[in-house]
Amino acid sequence: MLQGVLFDMDGLMFDTERVGRDGWHKAAEILHIDLPEGIIAAMRGTGTDRCREIFNAAIPGSLYDTAHDLRLRYADEVIAANGVPVKPGLRELLRRLKASDIPAVLATSTRREKALAYLQQTDVERYFTAAVFGPEVARPKPAPDIFLAAAAAIHADPAHCVVLEDSPNGLQAAKAAGCPAIVVPDLTPAPAESEHLWNYRAKDLREVQQILLKEREKL
Template sequence: MKLDFTPAAVLFDMDGLMIDSEKAVMACWLEAADIHGVTLEEDLLHAMVGLHEKLCIALLRERRPDLDIRTLGETTDRLYHDKVEQGLPLKPGIIELLQWLTDLGVPRAVATSTRRERADQKLHRSGLIRFFPIVVTGSDIEHPKPAPDIYLKAANLLGVAPQHCLVLEDSEPGVRAALAAGMTPIQVPDLKPPSPEVIALGHRIVGSLTDAHTLLRARYTPCEQGA
């Protein structure tokens, strides 16, 4: 498995890709459910992975109309805010990859479904913000992933044509968004393994950010690295 082009820019998802946050989110939903004396199914929580906040709420209302989703969501948000403030772990290999791309001068952007306030909180608390001149969030676009809007906006802000962009994603909605934008995604699955339908999309799927880094290294020749 190789890359067939040298990316002019690399766009990054945030949660589950750079920051090991998905387990923390699920734990907060479960804790909030316990506080309010209700239960949430694990498969429902997994279905929410990678979705914009509005889509998560819509899914909850569809699957669990018996719940007070607003109150449950507010409690979850408060619990999660505290976890983010305490610091969430980074995914292995992310700092090495970002530092390498920075040293090469490859343009980079974050494209996350997370709302602006929370995304800024995470990027600053984790120290990742120093690698990204451009951050596009779910607050900045009308149609969230799997629509292509967020990736198209990031590419436009970087001044790079979509077809020259590489996207690193962990989730199905993110992969579909990248493909819809005409970009090349590499998926690094987190909690939710790719479904047969996602695998059938034919994109590259790797086991870690280190594997993604290896694919990228093969595309940048010594000449390009010195440019």
């Protein structure tokens, strides 16, 4: 029986990964460095310390913190000008979960202040029973900590909490936590089915709603 739905945020709820990717490109332009797409993809969905390791191992000069600040400045300016871009079907999915008494829990690598600001700006904060933020758990995705903490926040069995994710790092974390997962690909293609990192694949959050309604007794 489905006991809860654990939501990633960037790239899953909000179309912010594209803004972040463009921010990395802007930072690379300003710093006159080559930042391959593969490095940007490897940093997607994990925590700041792990991103720093990945970036500085690939790019000379220990420039991660400078580049990250430039990326954040770019993203903040774009979102201030245009608002937080909401993924199609998010509000409908959250309303359906609320009406069905299925708790929704935010489980994001983003820091608390920024994540809560996004929820408030898009008027979806009221739909979440609890929230867990990456900097507040011991290990970032792909470790299972954030999803274990999210399940614990609603006193649920992780095996009966469905994770919604777009990134391989997040899917690895879900698998390590023992949670079934629905992948909704964003910038990074879904891992091959043979990797056994997801139970269902959906093209968008509207399809996620259909999957949950159909499969909730099995989850």
